[in-house]
Amino acid sequence: MLRRIIASAVALMLAIGIQAAPARAAAPADTQFAWLIDASARLPVSADELARHLDQTLLTNSGGPDGFNDALRPYAPFTPTAVISSSPTEVRRLVSGPAGTLLATLAVDRAGLVGALRLTPYLPAPATWNAVDDTLRTLAPRVSFAAMRISPAGCRLVHGVDPDTARPLGSAFKLYVLAALAQAVRSGRLSWNAELPLKAAWKSVPSGVLQDEPDGTVHTLAEYADYMISISDNTATDHLIHTLGRGAVRRQFTHLGNAEPNAPVLTTREFATLKGWHYPAVASAYAALSSGLRAPLLPLLDRVPRTSIKAWENPRMIDQVEWFGSPVDMCQAYAGLSAQRDPAVDAALTLNDGGIALPSADFPTVWFKGGSEPGVMTLNYLARAADGTLVTASLMLSDPAHPLDETTVANRGLALLRGAIQLASGA
Numbered sequence: 001m002l003r004r005i006i007a008s009a010v011a012l013m014l015a016i017g018i019q020a021a022p023a024r025a026a027a028p029a030d031t032q033f034a035w036l037i038d039a040s041a042r043l044p045v046s047a048d049e050l051a052r053h054l055d056q057t058l059l060t061n062s063g064g065p066d067g068f069n070d071a072l073r074p075y076a077p078f079t080p081t082a083v084i085s086s087s088p089t090e091v092r093r094l095v096s097g098p099a100g101t102l103l104a105t106l107a108v109d110r111a112g113l114v115g116a117l118r119l120t121p122y123l124p125a126p127a128t129w130n131a132v133d134d135t136l137r138t139l140a141p142r143v144s145f146a147a148m149r150i151s152p153a154g155c156r157l158v159h160g161v162d163p164d165t166a167r168p169l170g171s172a173f174k175l176y177v178l179a180a181l182a183q184a185v186r187s188g189r190l191s192w193n194a195e196l197p198l199k200a201a202w203k204s205v206p207s208g209v210l211q212d213e214p215d216g217t218v219h220t221l222a223e224y225a226d227y228m229i230s231i232s233d234n235t236a237t238d239h240l241i242h243t244l245g246r247g248a249v250r251r252q253f254t255h256l257g258n259a260e261p262n263a264p265v266l267t268t269r270e271f272a273t274l275k276g277w278h279y280p281a282v283a284s285a286y287a288a289l290s291s292g293l294r295a296p297l298l299p300l301l302d303r304v305p306r307t308s309i310k311a312w313e314n315p316r317m318i319d320q321v322e323w324f325g326s327p328v329d330m331c332q333a334y335a336g337l338s339a340q341r342d343p344a345v346d347a348a349l350t351l352n353d354g355g356i357a358l359p360s361a362d363f364p365t366v367w368f369k370g371g372s373e374p375g376v377m378t379l380n381y382l383a384r385a386a387d388g389t390l391v392t393a394s395l396m397l398s399d400p401a402h403p404l405d406e407t408t409v410a411n412r413g414l415a416l417l418r419g420a421i422q423l424a425s426g427a
Contacts, residue, residue, distance in 0.1 A: 027087075027088035028088060029088060029089050029090055029091040029106060029107070029108050031112070032108055032113075032114050033091045033104075035053055036078070036104070036106065036114075036117070037077075037078050037080055037095075039053075040072060040075075040077045040078045041076065041077035041078075043069050043072060043073055044065070044069040044073075045068070046065070047064075050065050050068060053113060054068070054113060054114045054117075055111075055113040055114060055115040057115070058114060058115055074098065074099060075098065075102060075119055076097060076098070077097060078095040078096070078097050078104065079096045079097065080094070080104075081095065081096055081101070082094045083359070084103070084359055085359070085360035086360070089107060089108050090107045091105070091106040091107070092104070092105055092106075092357065094122055094357075101121075101122045102119045102121065102122055103120045103121075103122040103357050104117075104118075104119055105118040105119070105120065121411050122357065123411055123412060123415035125416070125418040125419030126419040126420075127419060127423075129159050129423060131419070132145075132159065132416055133161065135416050136161050136416070137161075139395075139412060139413060140377070140399050140404055140409065141399045142397070142399065142400075143162065143395075143396070143397055144161065144163060144165045144166075144167050144394075144395075145160055145393075145394065145395050145396070145420075146161075146326075146327030146328055146330075146392070146393070146394050147160065147393045147420040147421070147424040148160075148327075148331040148392050148393075149389065149390065149425075150331065150334070150335045150338065150382075150390040150392065151390075154332070155328065155331040155335055155392070157328070158391075158424040159423070163326065163327045164326050164327075164328050165326055166260045166325055166326045167324070167325075167326065167376075167396035167397075167398050168318045168319070168371075168373075168378075169323045169324060169325050169396075170371020170372050170373055170376050170377070171207070171234075171237075171268075171370065171371035171372070172325070172330065172369050172378045172380050173323035173371070174228050174369060174371075175330070175333045175334070175337065175369050176252040176253050176256065176333065177228065177240050177241060177249050177252075178225055178228070178229060178345060178348060178349075179255075179256060179333065179336060180244045180248045180249045181240055182337065182340055182344070182345050183248070183252065184244055185221075185342075186340070186342075190221060190243070191221070192221055192225075192344045193221070193222065194221050195218045195219070196218070196219060196224065196243060197215075197217065197218045198210060198213055198215055198216060198235070199215065199239070201302065202235070202238050202242050202269075203215075203235045203238070203269070204238045204268045204269040204272065204306070205268075205269065205276075205306055205309055205311075206234065207231065207232045207234055208227065208231060208233030208234045208235050209233060210227060210235040210236050210239075211234070211235040211306070219236075221240070221243070222344050222348075224236040224239055224240050225345075225348045226347065226348050226351060228240060228348070229351065229352075229369060230348065230351035230352040231352065232370075234268035234272075238267040238269055241265065242267070246265045250262065250263050250264070250265050253265075255336070256329070256333045256336045257328075257329060257332040257333075258332070260325055260329070261291060262323055262324060262325075264291065264294055264298065266298075266321075266323070267298075269306070269309075270298055270301045271322075273301045273304045273309055274301065275312055275317070275321060275373075276310045276311060276312055277304050277308055279312070280317070282301075283317050283320075283321050287317060287320040312374060314403055315374050315375025315376070315399060315400050315401060315402065315403065316374070318373070318376050318398060318400050319400060322373075322376070326396070327380075327394035327395075327396060330380045330392065330394040331392040331394065334367060334380075338382065338390065346365075349367035349369070349382075350365065350367060353366045353368050354368035354370055354379065354381070354414070355410075355414055356368065356414050356417060356418050356421075357414075357418070358383060358418060358421060358422075361386065362385060362386055362422075363383045363384065363385055363386070363421070363425075364386060365383065365384035366381065366382070366384075367382040368380070372404075374403040374404075375399045375400060375404060376397070376398050376404070377396075377397045377398075377406060377413070378395065378396045378397070379394070379395045379410070379414065380392070380393075380395075381393050381394070383421045385425040385426075389425045391424040391425045393417045393420040393421045393424065395417055397409065397413070
């Protein structure tokens with residue numbers, strides 16, 4: 001279920017592999033991708049044909065046959081080019097067409113029908129560090145960036161711009177929640193398979209989906225971790241923070257080398273309450289307190305009904321009410337998580353590559369955690385190259401006065417990070 005949610009909600013970039021050997025039947029994803037390429041050259045595709053290839057939910061959400069054909073028409077016909085990754089049920093491949101190079105994402109359901117399909121821009125990656133630097137300063141008023149290599153000796157900077165300067169992390173702080181959970185499992189205090197029911201008092205606001213599930217719905221701690229990391233589910237995050245205790249999460253900030261003031265560790269619901277309920281009065285009062293005096297205020301924030309928390313469109317106190325860290329901190333967090341060699345940690349961090357679309361033949365392992373709010377965007381990656389080289393690339397952007405153009409900036413940022421990882425690994 002979670003993988004299907006990821007494919008539709010956060011647009012996982014899935015891929016197709018090389019044609020199967022003649023003696024084998026083609027995998028369902030291969031077959032449907034080949035059909036898509038063929039169909040793109042003869043639009044409009046009939047309703048009967050679409051019904052034989054598309055899941056009904058996808059077809060309905062696309063606006064029916066007319067909507068699907070209209071959505072495809074500006075990009076068609078497709079010519080497939082580079083393979084990004086491959087599995088029997090998921091396809092991710094670059095295609096060229098009238099709109100330029102796109103990343104085609106296709107996933108099939110259990111019946112072999114196309115259940116998820118998305119086309120996203122695929123910008124060329126910078127091929128030199130000078131080109132990386134030229135792009136960086138155009139993305140936002142404030143930028144921190146680092147490309148680093150991880151070895152037994154720790155994180156070594158390959159290239160950076162203000163790599164030690166802390167910025168707002170957004171949901172990237174959830175790496176420390178994951179680290180605290182992994183530590184609790186390693187110590188025997190908790191188990192990945194331990195079950196935890198959803199509690200109304202611990203539900204948060206989106207991003208995520210668990211806030212919409214009935215109270216009492218049971219998930220394992222591993223499933224909460226998967227939701228927290230792969231689709232940045234806030235309700236999953238808060239359930240883990242409450243289960244672990246704020247102190248355990250705060251200790252992971254310190255243990256993994258992040259010296260920024262992140263005490264007390266806010267839940268996502270408390271964070272949203274400060275910025276979305278009687279703003280700026282409550283947030284200003286909170287920010288004016290010392291860390292020791294902030295903690296007693298948190299139970300009061302927890303009593304604010306979720307329905308009273310309103311979304312915001314412009315930056316709100318991003319330098320005062322947030323979670324903080326630098327690109328170097330992100331490398332150290334990834335290094336600590338990688339050193340644990342915990343399959344559950346790896347599973348959570350590999351569910352969603354955030355759209356970077358590194359070729360799996362060159363980078364068989366890619367971890368991702370990003371974060372954003374108005375005026376804030378962070379994109380943080382760890383990639384293991386085919387020769388074992390372990391690199392991280394972290395991009396932190398912020399503007400305290402204006403919201404970032406997330407779609408444009410994210411697409412350019414992903415291309416920049418893809419190039420940085422390739423340069424840092426020597427690929």
